[in-house]
Amino acid sequence: MAKTQPKQTLTEEEKKKQIYDMVDNLVKKSHVALDQMANFTQEQVDKICEAVATAGEQNAYPLAKMAVEETKRGVVEDKTTKNMYASENIWNSLRHEKTVGVIEEDKELGLTKIAEPKGVIAGVTPVTNPTSTVIFKAMLALKTRNTIIFGFHPQAQKCCVETGKIIRAAAVAAGAPADAVQWIEEPSLDATTDLMKNPGVQTILATGGPGMVKAAYSSGKPAIGVGPGNGPSYIEKSANIDRAVYDIVLSKTFDNGMVCASENSVVVDDEIYDKVVDEFKKWDCYFLNKEEIKKFEEHFIDPRRGTVAGPVAGKSAYEIAKLCGVDVPKNTKVIVAEYNGVGRKFPLSAEKLSPVFTLYRAKNHDDAFRICSELLDYGGRGHTAGLHSSDKKIIDEFAMKMDACRILVNSPAALGGIGDLYNNMLPSLTLGTGSYGANTFSHNIGARDLLNIKTVAMRRDNMQWVKVPSKTYFEHNAANYLRHMPNVNRFFIVTDEGVADQGFADEITDIISKRRGQKEYEVFKAVTLDPNTDVIKDGVHRMNIFKPDVVIAIGGGSVMDAAKAMRLFYENPEMSFEEAYQKFLDIRKRVVRFPKINGVQLVCIPTTSGTGSEVSPIAIISDAKTGIKHTLCDYALTPDVSIVDDQFVQEMPKRLIAWSGFEALGHAIESYVSTMATDFTRGWSLEAIKIIFANLKNSYDGNLAARKQMHDAATIAGMAYSNAFLGLEHSIAHTVGSTFDIPSGVSDAIALPQVIRFNSKRPEKLAMWPHYSVYRADTDYADIAKAIGLTGSSKEELIEGLVQKIIDLAQSVGIKMAYKDYGVDQNDFEKKVDQLAVEAYGDQNTVTNPSAPLISEIAQLMRDSYEGKNTSINK
Numbered sequence: 001m002a003k004t005q006p007k008q009t010l011t012e013e014e015k016k017k018q019i020y021d022m023v024d025n026l027v028k029k030s031h032v033a034l035d036q037m038a039n040f041t042q043e044q045v046d047k048i049c050e051a052v053a054t055a056g057e058q059n060a061y062p063l064a065k066m067a068v069e070e071t072k073r074g075v076v077e078d079k080t081t082k083n084m085y086a087s088e089n090i091w092n093s094l095r096h097e098k099t100v101g102v103i104e105e106d107k108e109l110g111l112t113k114i115a116e117p118k119g120v121i122a123g124v125t126p127v128t129n130p131t132s133t134v135i136f137k138a139m140l141a142l143k144t145r146n147t148i149i150f151g152f153h154p155q156a157q158k159c160c161v162e163t164g165k166i167i168r169a170a171a172v173a174a175g176a177p178a179d180a181v182q183w184i185e186e187p188s189l190d191a192t193t194d195l196m197k198n199p200g201v202q203t204i205l206a207t208g209g210p211g212m213v214k215a216a217y218s219s220g221k222p223a224i225g226v227g228p229g230n231g232p233s234y235i236e237k238s239a240n241i242d243r244a245v246y247d248i249v250l251s252k253t254f255d256n257g258m259v260c261a262s263e264n265s266v267v268v269d270d271e272i273y274d275k276v277v278d279e280f281k282k283w284d285c286y287f288l289n290k291e292e293i294k295k296f297e298e299h300f301i302d303p304r305r306g307t308v309a310g311p312v313a314g315k316s317a318y319e320i321a322k323l324c325g326v327d328v329p330k331n332t333k334v335i336v337a338e339y340n341g342v343g344r345k346f347p348l349s350a351e352k353l354s355p356v357f358t359l360y361r362a363k364n365h366d367d368a369f370r371i372c373s374e375l376l377d378y379g380g381r382g383h384t385a386g387l388h389s390s391d392k393k394i395i396d397e398f399a400m401k402m403d404a405c406r407i408l409v410n411s412p413a414a415l416g417g418i419g420d421l422y423n424n425m426l427p428s429l430t431l432g433t434g435s436y437g438a439n440t441f442s443h444n445i446g447a448r449d450l451l452n453i454k455t456v457a458m459r460r461d462n463m464q465w466v467k468v469p470s471k472t473y474f475e476h477n478a479a480n481y482l483r484h485m486p487n488v489n490r491f492f493i494v495t496d497e498g499v500a501d502q503g504f505a506d507e508i509t510d511i512i513s514k515r516r517g518q519k520e521y522e523v524f525k526a527v528t529l530d531p532n533t534d535v536i537k538d539g540v541h542r543m544n545i546f547k548p549d550v551v552i553a554i555g556g557g558s559v560m561d562a563a564k565a566m567r568l569f570y571e572n573p574e575m576s577f578e579e580a581y582q583k584f585l586d587i588r589k590r591v592v593r594f595p596k597i598n599g600v601q602l603v604c605i606p607t608t609s610g611t612g613s614e615v616s617p618i619a620i621i622s623d624a625k626t627g628i629k630h631t632l633c634d635y636a637l638t639p640d641v642s643i644v645d646d647q648f649v650q651e652m653p654k655r656l657i658a659w660s661g662f663e664a665l666g667h668a669i670e671s672y673v674s675t676m677a678t679d680f681t682r683g684w685s686l687e688a689i690k691i692i693f694a695n696l697k698n699s700y701d702g703n704l705a706a707r708k709q710m711h712d713a714a715t716i717a718g719m720a721y722s723n724a725f726l727g728l729e730h731s732i733a734h735t736v737g738s739t740f741d742i743p744s745g746v747s748d749a750i751a752l753p754q755v756i757r758f759n760s761k762r763p764e765k766l767a768m769w770p771h772y773s774v775y776r777a778d779t780d781y782a783d784i785a786k787a788i789g790l791t792g793s794s795k796e797e798l799i800e801g802l803v804q805k806i807i808d809l810a811q812s813v814g815i816k817m818a819y820k821d822y823g824v825d826q827n828d829f830e831k832k833v834d835q836l837a838v839e840a841y842g843d844q845n846t847v848t849n850p851s852a853p854l855i856s857e858i859a860q861l862m863r864d865s866y867e868g869k870n871t872s873i874n875k
Contacts, residue, residue: 019191023149026182027200030120030147033177037117037145040175042100048174049091049143055170056087056135056163063131063166066159071127073314078255082132082429089420089427090136099144099447110458115451117145119202122195124216126208128258128314128353129429130156133207134163136429138181140205142171144450149201150183151192153208161185196221203450207430217438224445226430227437228307229260230351230380231413232372234398235276236365236389237269243410244388245279248357251412252334257354258314261384261406261417261431264351265339265358265375267368273361280359286317286332287359292324293337293348299324300356301347307379313353320354342374351379365394369401376403382436386413405434405442419444464771466680467635468615468719469604474644474712479605481643482511482552488601491521492548494539494563499555499607500525504648508554508605522546527555530629530738531562532622533577539566540573550601553639554648556660557611557744560604561619564637567602571595577623581630581844586769594634604639607648609699609711610660610745612667612718614642622738629738631844638722644715646708654700657707658813659745661696664714665806666748668692670729671721673759673780674848675770684720686787688713693788693809700813728853729755731843732862735836740824749810750817753803753871754864756781760799763851770850777850807871818868826866833862 010018037045056063064079098104104113123137130153141148152160161183168181184191192212196204196219204223206216213225235244251262268276281287288296300320302309312320317335321328328335339358342349348358362368372385385404389395399407411422419425426444434442441449473481482491491512495505505523512521524542527535543551543566553563569575572595579592604614613619619632652660671677672685691713698706729751737747760778767775778795785798790805792798807817820826837859840846846853853861 016190019188020194023184023191023194023198024200026149026184026195027120027198029179030149030182031200033179034117034120034145034147036177037147037180040100040145042098044175045100045143045145046095048171048176049094049139051170051174052135052139052142052167053087053091055166056139057084059163059166060084060087063159063163066162067131067156070159071130071156071314073127074255074258079131082129082255083135085418085421085427086132086135086139086429090139090429093420093427094139094143094447097143097447099451103453110460112456114454114456115144116454118222118450118452119146120200121146121148121450122198122201122204122206122221123148123150124192124196124204124206124208124212125150125152125156125160127153127155128260129207129255130160131163133429134160135167137205138164138167138171140445140447140450142176142180143447146203146450147177147180148182148205149195150181151195152183152187154187157187193219205430205445205450224430224432224441224449225439226260227382227433227439228351228379229262229383229431230264230375230378231261231384231386231404232265232267232375232380233263233386233388233413234267234362234368234372235269235272236368236387236391236394237271238391238394239272239388240390240410241272241275241279245276245283247388247410247412249280249283249285249334251414252355252357254412254414256314256316257352257356257414259414259418260351260353261408262414263357263386264380265349265360267360267362267371269362269365269368277359280334280336283333284329284331285334285336286321286328288326288335288337292326295326296324296335296337296356297347300352301350303347306344306347307350308353315354317355320356342371342378349375349378365397369398372398372402376436380404382433382439382442383431384408384413384417386411386416403436405432405436464678464680466723467617467638468722469639469642471640472615472642472644472715474715476645476647476708478643478645479508479647480511481641482508482603483514485550485603485641488550489515489518489520490546490548490550491519492543492546492551493521493523494527494551494553494559494566495523495525495555496527496529496559497525499559502607502651504554504607508552522548527559527562529558530620530622531558531565532624532627534624535562536565536569536577536621539563540570543570548600550603552603552605554605554607556606556608557613557620557663560606560611560613560639561621563602563604564613564619564639565621565632567597567600568594568632568637571597571600577621577630580632581621587633587635590634594636597636601640603641603643605643605645605648606711606714608652608656608660609649609707609714610663612664612714612721614639614644615715615718616722618722620734627738628839629734631734633725633844642715644711646711649707649711650704652707655814657696657700657710658815659743660714661692661699661710661745661813662749662752662810662815663745664688664710664717665692665696666729666733666745666752667721667726668713668717669752669756669784670726670845671717671724672784673777673850674721674724674727675767675772675850676848677724677780678771681720681724684716685724686784688717688720689784690787691716693805696809697812725848726845727755727759727849728840728846728851728858728861730845731840731849732858732865734843734845735840736819736862736865739832739836740819740822740829742819742822742824746815746822749806749815750819750868751861751865753806753817754861754869756799756803756806757870758853758857758861759849759851760795761851764857765852765854767850767852775850780850816868817871819866821868824866829866833859833866836862
C-alpha cells in the first residue's frame with residue numbers, strides 16, 4: 001500500500017503569492033468579460049439588469065434567512081425587505097436611466113455626453129447588510145457595463161456567495177458574460193487588499209467598517225466608500241409626537257438597527273420631554289436606570305475602539321440586554337439610555353448599530369442643535385441627521401447648521417436615509433458622507449457614479465449683438481430735440497469751463513427754457529481733462545442734491561465719460577470704482593455685474609469730433625489716488641440719446657481738430673481689426689476710415705463741410721468700437737498718455753503705426769476666442785489700404801503703405817510721431833516703461849487685440865513709440 005504524501009506547508013510568502021495569483025486571475029477574467037460587454041446596447045444591458053432584479057426579488061426571503069443564520073444578526077423579515085428594496089426599488093430607479101453611449105445631447109448648446117464604463121470594480125460588502133448590498137452593487141455594475149469582483153465579509157461569505165450565484169445565473173441567462181460577476185472564494189484581509197490594489201481594478205465600491213473603507217481610500221485607486229453613521233434625531237416641540245416616536249421605534253427595530261442611517265441618539269425639547277418618554281414606553285421601549293447604564297457602558301461598547309462591540313451589533317434588544325447583564329422584558333423593542341454628555345467619557349454616545357439609543361433633554365432648540373452637532377462630530381460627520389418638527393424656520397436652521405449630507409424631516413431615518421421610501425432621494429444602499437466624513441461623495445450612490453462621462457463639445461458661435469443708443473439725432477441744430485424730449489423735467493447739465501466759456505452750455509439751457517410745462521436745470525462745469533474719481537464724486541454729490549431725471553453731457557470725451565460715471569454711481573452708490581473697471585474676457589460674463597440704469601436718462605452731445613463717447617458703453621476715468629486711467633466698460637453706460645450736431649464743432653481749434661481726428665481714426669482702424677469685429681461693425685469702421693482720410697486735412701484747414709463729415713465719422717467710428725471694441729494701440733496710448741500728459745489723439749497717432757506693424761505679423765501668441773476662424777489682421781489692414789485707394793503687389797506693401805499714409809496725414813495736421821518730441825524725458829520714461837507695459841496689458845482694450853501681446857512686447861512697442869521708430873517724420 002502506497003504511503004500518503006505529507007501535506008506541503010506553504011511559507012507566508014508562498015501563501016501571499018498564491019492569494020495574489022488567485023485574485024489576479026479573477027481580474028484577468030473580469031477584463032475579458034468587460035471587453036465582451038463594451039459593445040452591448042442599452043437594451044441588452046437593461047434586459048440583464050431586469051433579470052437580476054427579478055432573481056433578487058424571487059429569492060429575497062431565502063437569502064435573508066441565510067444571512068441571519070450565518071451572521072447571527074438582524075431580522076429575517078427586514079432583511080427580506082432589504083433584498084426586495086435592492087431589487088425592486090433600485091431597478092425601478094435605474095430602469096429608464098441611459099448608461100450606454102450617448103446619454104445626453106443638446107443640439108442648441110452643441111454638447112453631447114457619452115457614457116463609458118469605469119472598468120473592473122472591486123466590490124467590498126459589509127456583514128450588516130450582506131445579501132442586499134451584493135444585489136445592489138451587482139446591478140449598478142451591470143447597468144453601467146462594468147464588471148465586478150466581490151470581496152465578501154468573512155462572517156457573511158456563504159450567504160453572499162449564494163446571492164452571487166443567483167445573480168450571475170440570471171445575468172448569464174439574459175446574455176451577460178459568465179465572469180461579469182465574480183467573487184473571492186476564500187475570504188481574507190490579504191485577498192481583499194490584493195483585490196483593491198490590483199492594477200487591473202479601476203474603481204473600488206466599498207461598504208463596511210471604518211478600517212475597510214480607509215483601506216479602500218489608501219489603495220491608490222478611485223474609491224467610493226462610506227463613512228460611519230452616528231446620526232442624531234431631534235424631536236422639536238412643534239413635532240407630531242405620536243408620529244415621531246412611532247417613526248423612531250420603527251427605524252431602530254428595522255433589522256435590529258443595522259442600517260447606518262438609523263437614529264443613534266434622540267434629542268428632545270424640555271417642554272415635551274416627559275410626553276415623549278411616555279410615548280416611547282407605550283411602544284415597549286425599556287429605559288435603563290443609572291446602574292444599568294453603567295453595565296451597558298462596560299459591555300456594550302468596545303473600550304479599545306470606542307464603538308459598538310462586535311457581538312452586539314444587529315442583535316435584538318432582549319439579547320443585547322442579556323449580553324450586558326441587564327434584565328428586560330422579552331417584548332422590549334428598543335433600549336433607551338437617558339444621557340447628558342457626548343464623547344469618550346460617555347461611551348453610549350457612539351454609533352450603536354442596534355435597537356439602542358441615547359436620549360437627551362434639551363433646554364431649547366439652540367441647545368438641541370449643539371447636542372446634535374456634538375453627536376455628529378463624535379463619529380457621524382456627514383452621514384445623516386433627523387428632525388421632527390412642523391416649524392419651517394427650525395427645519396431650515398437645522399439643515400443649515402448640521403454637518404450631515406442627509407437631513408431627514410419627519411421620517412424614520414433608517415428607511416428615509418436610503419431614499420425613495422419616505423422621500424424622493426435616490427434609492428441606494430451606499431450613502432456618501434462628503435468631506436465631513438472624509439468621503440468623496442456626499443449623495444446616495446447611483447449608476448452615474450460608476451460611469452466615465454465623455455463630453456463632446458462642438459465649437460460654439462456665440463450670439464452677437466449691436467447695441468447703440470436708442471436714439472441718435474444728427475445734422476445742424478439737432479440739439480433742438482431737447483425742446484421736445486418726453487418724460488423729463490429736471491436737467492443736470494455736465495460740461496467743463498472751456499465749453500461753458502464758448503456759450504454751448506447756455507445754448508442748451510436756452511433750448512430747455514423754451515420747453516412747455518415745468519422744467520428745472522443745473523449746470524455742473526467742474527469736469528477736467530481726463531476726469532478723475534474726485535470729479536465724479538463731486539458731480540454725484542451735486543446730483544444727490546438736485547435729483548435729476550436726465551443728465552445732459554455737452555463737451556468732449558472727458559465730459560461725456562464723466563457724465564456716464566456720475567449717472568452710474570448716482571443710481572448705484574453701493575458700487576465701487578474698483579468694481580467698475582475690472583477687466584473681462586466676455587462682457588456678458590464679467591465677474592462684477594453692472595446694475596441696470598432705470599431712472600435717470602443720459603443725453604450726450606459731443607463738441608469734438610473724435611471720442612465717439614456719445615454712442616459708446618465706455619468711460620475713461622482716472623483714479624485720483626494713483627493717476628492711472630481705467631476703462632469702465634458696460635452697456636449700462638451707453639447713453640440713451642446721442643445728438644451729433646455740427647454747430648458745436650464749427651469753431652473748434654485746429655490742434656483739437658487734429659487730435660480728435662486721430663482719436664477717431666484710431667477707433668475706426670482698431671475696431672476693424674478687433675477680435676470682436678463682425679460684418680455688422682466692419683462697415684461702420686471702414687466708412688469712418690474713408691471719411692477721415694478724405695476730410696481730416698480739409699477740416700483742419702477750415703472747410704466746414706469737411707468738419708461736419710469728420711463729426712459724423714467720429715460717431716460712426718464710435719458705433720463700431722462700441723460693439724467691436726479696440727486694441728493694443730489704445731492700451732498704450734492710455735497708459736503713456738496719462739502718465740506723461742500727452743493728449744489722447746496725439747498718443748493714438750504715435751502708437752498707431754507701431755501697433756499696426758506689430759499686429760500685421762504672424763503673432764507669437766495667438767489671440768483667444770476671436771470672432772473669426774484664423775488670424776486675419778494682415779488681410780484686414782490690407783483691405784483698409786485698398787479701401788482708401790492704395791495699391792501694392794503684396795499684403796506687406798499695402799500695410800506699409802497704410803502706415804505711411806497715417807504718418808503723412810499726421811504730419812499734415814501738425815502731429816509729431818514720437819513721445820520724445822513732446823517733452824518726455826528719456827530717463828524718466830525708462831524708469832516707468834516696464835510698469836506702464838504691465839498697466840497696458842491690464843487695460844481692457846488689450847483683450848480684443850488681434851495679436852495677444854506679451855508684456856515684454858508691449859514695453860518694446862512703447863520704446864519704439866518713444867523714438868518714433870521708422871515713422872520717417874523726422875526726415
